[in-house]
Amino acid sequence: MTETRDDFDHQKDTYHMIVKTAQQLFMDLGYRAVSTRQIAEKCGLTQPALYHHFKNKQALYVAVNQYTLLQTENSLNQILSRTESFKERLLEISTYMMNHFDVDLSQMFHDIFHELEDHHQQEIQKGWIKGFLMPVIKMIEEGVSNREIRDLSELGTTSTELAYMILNLIKSTLEPPQKISQHESSTENLKKSKLIIEIFLNGIGNGSTR
């Protein structure tokens, strides 16, 4: 009976390994650029073995997304429960995002809307709103009630729209070509996060029009 147990655990491990391997490849190179053979080889498997764990390539991509979304949701909610002020929270969220999503969150979204069937799209979009967007929206709304940030109707915007803007700024696609020292990127990310926050809170204008 222990053998059945071991088999079960081993299958779970393989499943998890495939998801993590595919996550890295898909996020680096994009859905189409990654072949099922490439994923299998990195896992030490043959390509048809993948189809024992996943119905097809799309199903694997969906699993990768769900895994990523769950990871992020937990981390962001932890940050929100741990820190208090809008400024501190934004700093932690910003550095978290920069450290965990190297370059290409945008690649992920392009793939979702171009490679997946409708019902998968909607499912993932719901997960994305829950995992990424809602924590940021919540943070903004609490910032408003704390009087840390301006009244949004006065700005002519909503917490949702602002959340998208913040996520976009944090997850910049276009980066200055400086990637020389890859190891200092953690301190670089902190510095960049602080700049983003400063601009988001106070702007770059010299204040004479305000």
Added chain:
Amino acid sequence: MTETRDDFDHQKDTYHMIVKTAQQLFMDLGYRAVSTRQIAEKCGLTQPALYHHFKNKQALYVAVNQYTLLQTENSLNQILSRTESFKERLLEISTYMMNHFDVDLSQMFHDIFHELEDHHQQEIQKGWIKGFLMPVIKMIEEGVSNREIRDLSELGTTSTELAYMILNLIKSTLEPPQKISQHESSTENLKKSKLIIEIFLNGIGNGSTR
């Protein structure tokens, strides 16, 4: 002799048609997702005919990029010569970018760095800096000397870094899912541009820390 002339013009037309068709397809779907057969069919040609005008798929992609870069550089420089204040210029650049690059500037950059050979990458990157980035950098630096925006060293940043930030914010990858009325998008873009400028100049903070 008129026949030679006609042939020449016709070839030029075909070349241009291929570039414009490929531009649309590549920017919508990405480099890998677009097949040479797809491009040819939209042009009313057979696939091997493309190889009369371009050495291979990569060369066509490079031509598409050069065409796009030239278009943009001309438009941005025209805006800079026509308007005066930082605020006005930023508004016009923002709306121009939003109106001309529907969704996927980020897709383009991903493809450039993942699908092209090194020497093509460098060539396009140079063109991109010249066409997109330099106009924005110039605008920022004139904004500083006009005292319209804060001293950059006080902010701990540079005009280049700020230019990247502005372009990222304008060319947001993540958008609220609202694309219901596609025809009002022009006024929507103007509204969104104004919001971006307001936040970029004055921030969302309530000003008590300033």
Added chain:
DNA sequence: CCTACCGATCGGTAGG
């Protein structure tokens, strides 16, 4: 989880 294999599609070439 493997070997063996499939139909489809891809970028690209030959030759006219």
Added chain:
DNA sequence: CCTACCGATCGGTAGG
């Protein structure tokens, strides 16, 4: 600019 065609690679299946 066409027809005809190539080798490579893809996602996926059969059968064990």
